[in-house]
Amino acid sequence: MPELPEVDTAAGVLRTVANGKIVASVERLHRVHRRLLPPAAVRRLIGAQVTAIERRGKHQLIRLGDGSTLHVHFRMTGDWEPGLTRDPLPPYARVVINFTDGSRVALTDPRALSTLTLHAPGVDPLPDLGLDATDPAFTAEVLDRALSKRRIAIKPALLDQCVVAGLGNIYATEALWLARIDPRRPASSLDRRELARLVKAIRRVLEKGEPWSVYDREGKRCHRCGTTIERITQAGRSTYWCPGCQDSASGPRSSAKRTRGARSDASARRPRTSRR
């Protein structure tokens, strides 16, 4: 659930609590995190000063005084819970970082899928990432370049962090609804107009935390056209979409750009569900 905006907020919390502080101790409360952060890493963390907190996409980087980096990814349910060392632990605390001034921050994570790893100076722990979805430099042109060679559908393509960094299943689903684009369309088949709509839609869904328009609304009626929302599985994930107003083609002009793969969804061009 934490996508770019939530991770950005969490990184802000972490910055407030941890920046400039010196690590006094580290507790690893879950088997997974004892493995990710072995005793040698804990020893290196103790006494280190936090010099900066950075965020890229859904990744957080905790820069330390000796040049090493603690790389954090929340995955599904991770979050930071600030507090004092003497406070009782919050529910689902998996890792606790105590500072020498008596403050602490706990990584809480019901599903314990979060990762937290220490990297030596000079090592870049980040995987290949596209521009942040909120980066002003993220434009239709950039998206076009990232998608032009992809043969997969647009929805799973948006989840690929190399294409654009920070989108998860919910916001990718919402952005396609807002841009009125069929999530099954081949990524390379979108024309410039659609890409521009999509970039705008991505910015909007990330900036406003509005209630979901399509996500988790299977069987309910589309707020825009009244058609019944459907759920499909793409790349193993749920996609919700409206067959009535998320077009599979943008019009005659798009045909020039459509590829061989695009033809396979021609049968879906007509909405399968009538309105009302």
Next chain:
DNA sequence: CGTATCCTGACC
């Protein structure tokens, strides 16, 4: 390209 894996709470 698809599918399994990690992990646990929620739900049936």
Next chain:
DNA sequence: GGTCAGGATACG
């Protein structure tokens, strides 16, 4: 007691 969700990665 079984299934599902979900991000990223590993694998077939």
